[in-house]
Amino acid sequence: MTQVPYPDRIPLAHLPTPLTRLERLGAQLGVELLCKRDDLTGVELSGNKVRKLEFLFAEARAQGADTVVTCGGAQSNHCRATALAAARLGLRSLLLLRVPDPAQPPPTEANILLDRLAGAEIRWVSREQYARRAEIFEVVAQELRRAGGTPYLIPEGGSNAVGAWGYVRAIEELRSQIAPGPLTILYAAGSGGTGAGILLGCRLFGLEEARVVGVNVCDDRDYFVRVIGEIVEDAIGRFRLPVSFARSEIEILEGYVGRGYALSRPEELALVRDVARAEGLVLDPVYTGKAFFGLSSHLQAHPGAFGRRVVFFHTGGIFGLFPKTEELAPLL
Numbered sequence: 222m223t224q225v226p227y228p229d230r231i232p233l234a235h236l237p238t239p240l241t242r243l244e245r246l247g248a249q250l251g252v253e254l255l256c257k258r259d260d261l262t263g264v265e266l267s268g269n270k271v272r273k274l275e276f277l278f279a280e281a282r283a284q285g286a287d288t289v290v291t292c293g294g295a296q297s298n299h300c301r302a303t304a305l306a307a308a309r310l311g312l313r314s315l316l317l318l319r320v321p322d323p324a325q326p327p328p329t330e331a332n333i334l335l336d337r338l339a340g341a342e343i344r345w346v347s348r349e350q351y352a353r354r355a356e357i358f359e360v361v362a363q364e365l366r367r368a369g370g371t372p373y374l375i376p377e378g379g380s381n382a383v384g385a386w387g388y389v390r391a392i393e394e395l396r397s398q399i400a401p402g403p404l405t406i407l408y409a410a411g412s413g414g415t416g417a418g419i420l421l422g423c424r425l426f427g428l429e430e431a432r433v434v435g436v437n438v439c440d441d442r443d444y445f446v447r448v449i450g451e452i453v454e455d456a457i458g459r460f461r462l463p464v465s466f467a468r469s470e471i472e473i474l475e476g477y478v479g480r481g482y483a484l485s486r487p488e489e490l491a492l493v494r495d496v497a498r499a500e501g502l503v504l505d506p507v508y509t510g511k512a513f514f515g516l517s518s519h520l521q522a523h524p525g526a527f528g529r530r531v532v533f534f535h536t537g538g539i540f541g542l543f544p545k546t547e548e549l550a551p552l553l
Contacts, residue, residue: 225393228383230275235261243502246496260539265302267537268538277375278310290316290375297318300341315361316344317346319348319351380412384414393422404532405433407532411482415534416471420433434474436511436516438478442473494552
């Protein structure tokens, strides 16, 4: 195995996260089911985003940034983690949060409450404006520079060639926790960086026989093949990684977006309830709930489709449950 050329990182997460066996759910699904508990990377920084932010904030510090700017949905886990990590490191944060109507922002609850507690500046943007977020990023960056600041721009989900290193490192952990042999790694695909890092990590740490499957929680397969492919190719080129890669190797399990991003169906929320009652494992409605619904539904329809052993990456998001109280109440 070659020496992996990690870029600088700032320790922010509680690592390594444990790998736990889900005995009862695995028996129901007919597989050895393991869960990589990245919901345990911390409390306020809980979830997969902090792994990416360790590398992104290191680059921000190296560039002398005093403000980080990022974007996401109103209840973005990534934006919440960015705001709190920035506060921990003595930096300002500015968040572009997507809502249907910027003139009527959502209640200050869950992740938005934590954004506010961390002192983040929030700018509400419409879905149409969010589609042009690269332009808005540049306008905000120019505004901050004119005021004498030094901004550092973090893309949606922290998903770029730098952020992907967080999941290269997660695969290094997994390799030391799991016995050799065939396995399928399944994760929720939301912005592409987690999947890109997992694919790179499998190649860099000798898990080439692992099958990597993303369940898209928004957009479609073609979108994720393009986005994940671009991140992987950029990382290989930028960091001169000695691995081969083809976009045809990206596997996306489609059909589980449901009503749309961050919108839940009763059957998805019922599964979140059932998983909590079976294993004491709390999934979130936006990412892991949809991904586990995809895993469960696919195995019920196609037993053995993912082989004997499955590792499910729990990428966090517990705060996203709180805005779903009214929808969950009838199921409890």
